[in-house]
Amino acid sequence: EVDPRDGAVVYAGGSDLWKSSDYGANWQSLSVVAGLHEDPHAIVFDPADPQSFYLVGDSGVWRSSTGGQSFNDLNQTLSITQFQAVGLHPTNPNLAVGGTQDNGTALYTGGSLWDQGRPGDSGASFFEASNPVTIYTVARFQSVRRSDDAGKTFNLIATGLDPSDRVLFYPPLIPDPSQPGVLYLGTHRLWQSRDRGDHWSVLSGDLTGG
Numbered sequence: 001e002v003d004p005r006d007g008a009v010v011y012a013g014g015s016d017l018w019k020s021s022d023y024g025a026n027w028q029s030l031s032v033v034a035g036l037h038e039d040p041h042a043i044v045f046d047p048a049d050p051q052s053f054y055l056v057g058d059s060g061v062w063r064s065s066t067g068g069q070s071f072n073d074l075n076q077t078l079s080i081t082q083f084q085a086v087g088l089h090p091t092n093p094n095l096a097v098g099g100t101q102d103n104g105t106a107l108y109t110g111g112s113l114w115d116q117g118r119p120g121d122s123g124a125s126f127f128e129a130s131n132p133v134t135i136y137t138v139a140r141f142q143s144v145r146r147s148d149d150a151g152k153t154f155n156l157i158a159t160g161l162d163p164s165d166r167v168l169f170y171p172p173l174i175p176d177p178s179q180p181g182v183l184y185l186g187t188h189r190l191w192q193s194r195d196r197g198d199h200w201s202v203l204s205g206d207l208t209g210g
Contacts, residue, residue: 123170
């Protein structure tokens with residue numbers, strides 16, 4: 001976006017928010033300067049206050065009146081987290097786990113707010129039915145993770161997976177409904193773990209040729 005007050009000032013988003021004050025010849029990362037959350041999506045300049053603009057992104061809505069050098073958080077009364085998946089506790093209706101876009105693995109404990117178990121991206125998320133203190137999620141691609149302490153910490157469990165596989169950003173990850181500890185992960189092939197994700201073996205060839 002070009003600053004309506006000064007055509008030399010340009011803002012550009014991506015993983016970070018960038019600003020140029022010389023028609024794009026040089027750029028400054030405002031994400032570093034202001035400590036912004038990643039993945040900004042849009043800027044809207046305030047027509048009533050040309051000194052200010054609003055930033056919208058994966059972390060909600062923010063306002064700057066300092067040319068992007070600092071931002072005010074406007075999300076206190078907004079409930080806008082983008083969930084990719086939600087897993088319910090097998091016995092306790094007041095507990096749930098959710099995978100969210102860029103805001104981590106979220107934990108519900110019965111209140112109006114969710115706690116963050118881990119940061120970053122999170123897709124499929126679920127409790128182990130036979131031992132629900134264990135929680136599984138896949139962060140992105142083949143970054144499968146397991147928590148053995150009800151979501152306080154998560155560890156990578158990807159031994160045996162082939163990082164060269166073609167795979168969705170949020171791949172399918174499911175438990176076997178009849179065999180505790182057995183998991184399935186989908187890339188362009190089907191993978192299985194029989195030891196709670198500690199080791200993986202491939203079950204199929206390329207399933208995408210049909």
